[in-house]
Amino acid sequence: xxxxxxxxxxxxxxxxxxxxxxxxxxxxxxxxxxxxxxxxxxxxxxxxxxxxxxxxxxxxxxxxxxxxxxxxxxxxxxxxxxxxxxxxxxxxxxxxxxxxxxxxxxxxxxxxxxxxxxxxxxxxxxxxxxxxxxxxxxxxxxxxxxxxxxxxxxxxxxxxxxxxxxxxxxxxxxxxxxxxxxxxxxxxxxxxxxxxxxxxxxxxxxxxxx
Amino acid sequence: xxxxxxxxxxxxxxxxxxxxxxxxxxxxxxxxxxxxxxxxxxxxxxxxxxxxxxxxxxxxxxxxxxxxxxxxxxxxxxxxxxxxxxxxxxxxxxxxx
Numbered sequence: 001x002x003x004x005x006x007x008x009x010x011x012x013x014x015x016x017x018x019x020x021x022x023x024x025x026x027x028x029x030x031x032x033x034x035x036x037x038x039x040x041x042x043x044x045x046x047x048x049x050x051x052x053x054x055x056x057x058x059x060x061x062x063x064x065x066x067x068x069x070x071x072x073x074x075x076x077x078x079x080x081x082x083x084x085x086x087x088x089x090x091x092x093x094x095x096x097x098x099x100x101x102x103x104x105x106x107x108x109x110x111x112x113x114x115x116x117x118x119x120x121x122x123x124x125x126x127x128x129x130x131x132x133x134x135x136x137x138x139x140x141x142x143x144x145x146x147x148x149x150x151x152x153x154x155x156x157x158x159x160x161x162x163x164x165x166x167x168x169x170x171x172x173x174x175x176x177x178x179x180x181x182x183x184x185x186x187x188x189x190x191x192x193x194x195x196x197x198x199x200x201x202x203x204x205x206x207x208x209x210x
Numbered sequence: 211x212x213x214x215x216x217x218x219x220x221x222x223x224x225x226x227x228x229x230x231x232x233x234x235x236x237x238x239x240x241x242x243x244x245x246x247x248x249x250x251x252x253x254x255x256x257x258x259x260x261x262x263x264x265x266x267x268x269x270x271x272x273x274x275x276x277x278x279x280x281x282x283x284x285x286x287x288x289x290x291x292x293x294x295x296x297x298x299x300x301x302x303x304x305x306x307x
Binding site for chain 1: 211236250278296
């Protein structure tokens with residue numbers, strides 16, 4: 001095993017942990033604003049266009065959306081297991097939990113892709129094949145929001161899958177510097193989960209009882 | 211954080227997911243949105259406090275975490291207050307085209 005040292009700018013592991021955790025939360029606050037603006041747009045559309053906007057939400061695939069939420073929540077639990085076992089000093093179990101996390105992330109993207117494909121077949125993709133005559137302009141605005149929100153979320157998840165895969169490789173091959181890298185990637189992964197926790201009811205559950 | 215805590219949180223999250231999906235099909239009128247958002251906030255708090263370990267973090271980290279959400283509350287409250295109180299007529303979108 002090669003000798004690995006803490007990054008030069010820190011004097012203790014504790015100092016490193018406090019510094020990088022705070023830095024990560026500052027970054028996540030900017031991400032809250034990024035997705036938050038999108039959600040504020042959703043609320044203004046929903047108030048402004050009312051029933052027509054909510055009716056368009058009924059065209060989304062609620063069963064696939066619910067399954068995907070369960071997949072993502074489970075992936076977060078796996079990520080938490082990976083960080084906990086890694087910080088307890090285990091070598092093998094964090095790698096396995098990280099692989100499970102990444103695979104669940106891939107499963108989410110595949111289910112999401114299936115939904116997008118079904119929506120393409122139903123002529124619901126704005127600027128590509130949206131059936132304006134049948135669905136109306138307000139529905140097009142809903143689907144514009146839908147594709148922006150789910151697309152940006154999927155992009156964040158893809159970045160997360162890359163980070164988690166790299167982390168699994170780094171821990172597995174014993175190349176990870178001592179410090180809080182695993183914890184930071186965990187924070188990012190859980191944040192992407194939180195974004196979905198809010199997108200799910202707004203996109204899939206609106207207007208189901210009407 | 212222990213494995214026991216993590217899987218208890220997971221179970222709570224899955225139960226809340228089933229609850230919110232089930233309740234979405236119950237006719238609750240305008241309360242539907244608030245019920246689903248209330249459950250979403252509860253789920254987010256479980257993830258924030260336990261998975262993201264805010265429960266065990268320093269006050270400074272918690273303030274940083276709260277700042278983004280606090281600003282978001284201001285933005286959403288003022289935006290929705292504006293749109294709910296507009297009295298001008300909306301031109302039907304399909305006529306504009």
